[in-house]
Amino acid sequence: MLLSLSWKNIWRKPSRSLVLIAAIAIGLAGGVFTIALADGMLKQRNEEVIKQQYSHLQLHHKEFYDNPKIKDSISNSTEVISYLLDREDIVALTSRIKFLGIANSSRSTQGLMINGINPEDEKKVTSVYECLIDSSSVYLSEQSQNEIIISTKIAQNLMLVFYQYNEKCKNELIEIKFDPAILEKLEPIIDILIRSKASFKDSLRTYLSSEEYEKYAEIITEQSSQYSLNKKIIIRFNDIDGNLVDEAFKVVGIYKTSDAMFDNMNVFVNKKYIAGLLNVPYNTSTEIAVITNDLKTAKKTTSEVKVKYKNLLVESYFDLDPMSVWQNEFITIFYNIIVAFILFALSFGIINTVLMSVMERTKELGMVMSIGMKKSKVFLMIMYESVMISLTGGVIGMLIGAFVSIYFGKNGIDISMYSDAMESFGMDTVMYPNLELDFFIGITILVVITGILSAVYPAKRALKLNPSEALRSDA
Amino acid sequence: MKKIVFTLMVLIFTSIFSFSQNADEIIKKAYEKTEGNSQYAEMTMQIVRPRWQKEISITFCSLGTDYSMVLITNPSKDKGQTYLMVEKEMWMWNPTISRIVKLGPSMMSQGWMNSDYSNEELLNGGSIIDDYDKKITGEETVSGKNCYVIELTPKTGTTIIWGKQILWITKDSNMILKTEYYDDDDFLVKTHIASDIKMMDGREIPTKFEIIPEDTPNNKTVVIMNNINFDIKVDKSFFNQQNMQKGMSLEFPK
Numbered sequence: 001m002l003l004s005l006s007w008k009n010i011w012r013k014p015s016r017s018l019v020l021i022a023a024i025a026i027g028l029a030g031g032v033f034t035i036a037l038a039d040g041m042l043k044q045r046n047e048e049v050i051k052q053q054y055s056h057l058q059l060h061h062k063e064f065y066d067n068p069k070i071k072d073s074i075s076n077s078t079e080v081i082s083y084l085l086d087r088e089d090i091v092a093l094t095s096r097i098k099f100l101g102i103a104n105s106s107r108s109t110q111g112l113m114i115n116g117i118n119p120e121d122e123k124k125v126t127s128v129y130e131c132l133i134d135s136s137s138v139y140l141s142e143q144s145q146n147e148i149i150i151s152t153k154i155a156q157n158l159m160l161v162f163y164q165y166n167e168k169c170k171n172e173l174i175e176i177k178f179d180p181a182i183l184e185k186l187e188p189i190i191d192i193l194i195r196s197k198a199s200f201k202d203s204l205r206t207y208l209s210s211e212e213y214e215k216y217a218e219i220i221t222e223q224s225s226q227y228s229l230n231k232k233i234i235i236r237f238n239d240i241d242g243n244l245v246d247e248a249f250k251v252v253g254i255y256k257t258s259d260a261m262f263d264n265m266n267v268f269v270n271k272k273y274i275a276g277l278l279n280v281p282y283n284t285s286t287e288i289a290v291i292t293n294d295l296k297t298a299k300k301t302t303s304e305v306k307v308k309y310k311n312l313l314v315e316s317y318f319d320l321d322p323m324s325v326w327q328n329e330f331i332t333i334f335y336n337i338i339v340a341f342i343l344f345a346l347s348f349g350i351i352n353t354v355l356m357s358v359m360e361r362t363k364e365l366g367m368v369m370s371i372g373m374k375k376s377k378v379f380l381m382i383m384y385e386s387v388m389i390s391l392t393g394g395v396i397g398m399l400i401g402a403f404v405s406i407y408f409g410k411n412g413i414d415i416s417m418y419s420d421a422m423e424s425f426g427m428d429t430v431m432y433p434n435l436e437l438d439f440f441i442g443i444t445i446l447v448v449i450t451g452i453l454s455a456v457y458p459a460k461r462a463l464k465l466n467p468s469e470a471l472r473s474d475a
Numbered sequence: 476m477k478k479i480v481f482t483l484m485v486l487i488f489t490s491i492f493s494f495s496q497n498a499d500e501i502i503k504k505a506y507e508k509t510e511g512n513s514q515y516a517e518m519t520m521q522i523v524r525p526r527w528q529k530e531i532s533i534t535f536c537s538l539g540t541d542y543s544m545v546l547i548t549n550p551s552k553d554k555g556q557t558y559l560m561v562e563k564e565m566w567m568w569n570p571t572i573s574r575i576v577k578l579g580p581s582m583m584s585q586g587w588m589n590s591d592y593s594n595e596e597l598l599n600g601g602s603i604i605d606d607y608d609k610k611i612t613g614e615e616t617v618s619g620k621n622c623y624v625i626e627l628t629p630k631t632g633t634t635i636i637w638g639k640q641i642l643w644i645t646k647d648s649n650m651i652l653k654t655e656y657y658d659d660d661d662f663l664v665k666t667h668i669a670s671d672i673k674m675m676d677g678r679e680i681p682t683k684f685e686i687i688p689e690d691t692p693n694n695k696t697v698v699i700m701n702n703i704n705f706d707i708k709v710d711k712s713f714f715n716q717q718n719m720q721k722g723m724s725l726e727f728p729k
Contacts, residue, residue: 102581106636107658107664111581193660195662195689196690231658234636244580
């Protein structure tokens, strides 16, 4: 009875209530979408770093992180691998030899983390083979000898990049609606190969005015850069006995992951081949990476493996990437703060509207009180009104927010305009919002609480009314 | 008829063969000429950068290609620093910290004393003969001397970072006057120029060496040979770490 009375009260002035409901709906829809975006980004990053580098579970020698040496390999790796493969909760695994080395090209030098991988097993665990960027890049094969895959970043450091403004680059610029007048000006440098970035920019400077240069040089340079594949680099490292080994490798592939830090160091070679150079048996491993059924079960699996192999360092993704744990905790606090702020602002609107409707109904309230309606029921009625307004707005808002999030969750939001900064934090340039169900429950509770709190002041005003005086008032 | 063709073929092939043999010989002789069995030298190295310039005086002693000792005698900041190179390893002794530091693999490709010469180059100057295929590609005149132009391409499986090298070697006296280093894409990376040919200890050799990197304009390193003695009396035992630590008081065999 009281509920339907309150509901009808809300619609006495439909436009006023609708405006408030709309305000709440928009506010919450925005909140839901923002949070879905943040959550989606985080989830995406987690998935990506798992796929690109961490896997769900990794095993190392206890002293691996202090100093990744070949001597500190996993001594019983064959046994460990067969034990892991027998476990039901493990989907795939691969073993690697990881060690430090130095790369030399004819122009530059760089320190590297060399990953000796089993090319086929690696495919099941990480996605490096999907990250090859140049169309002529090739992934390693089981028979690969001195072939190496390096990142775009390392290629730049070793100066295996050259710059050439050619037809292909021109067409790409036309495609992104580049000013044709500028392209006209670049005509003299077409097809000229330039080795260094600085001199390519110098040649741009001679043909463009300084304003044009400021504005377009970066993008033209980026479009014109090409990677030299099949070029030789010399890798230097110590074998198991500490002897210095120099070996020439041919760059067969160039990869790029979304984590710039990872790209800065890591190169991939065939494990069988590199084991020979290191003078160790081909089944030596310094790292075993595992994919479990589900990220959620990774923790449990980790602790079980840990018990079985006490001599090894067994880490789940959450240990390997402590940032992710911190981020997940932070984002939960972040959700609640955002929603609380939105609702706090909206609560003033609710107070105002409910208060207005109470003031308008002074005479009516006086009457119901004088015919014997209990004060607690009056209080409850006003509270129901407030809660129903906020809940209606809240539900509509959540629906809109969810709808928008799901839509973009499927189609993605391209933010490649700002991609450089995002990428260096290990994020993809297309964002997919993500929503968790339990988060709606949290919002609903917050909305109800807001409704209740907002009703307190207007309801108190209503209770203060003297029935006889209220009856005589004009409103 | 067949016989004639055959003999012609043989003639052609043998002439090509002897031509390439020739390139080997020329380079071998050129290296013998500068390296000798053992040597003592006093040199000045100028490092030229766009914003500054530095001059270093060096005393140097070597035995074969595997042993050498370097002492820096000027400027006062670097005075007394010694470098010891034995086979594939290199150590540095610094008097201000009184400590011997072994130069790790990561430091090998860095410039020696910030010059355009890398530690690596100082260490393995001699590997050139075996690791390259050599070919005479023509004849040119460099600073008034008739030279063979010889192209060196690294053999497959060697660990040479260059795509190719082009050497200009004088016809009459087997001196390398100019070397160009190219990368895998045939871009010039740096140029070595030798000039100021003088008689030194009974041999006619260039005494001024310049290295000009291509990527960094206005950078170069010049080495001027002030004095050189060939075939000095020196023993392997001279090249040890005790001698390194003598610093300025180290007496070189001349």
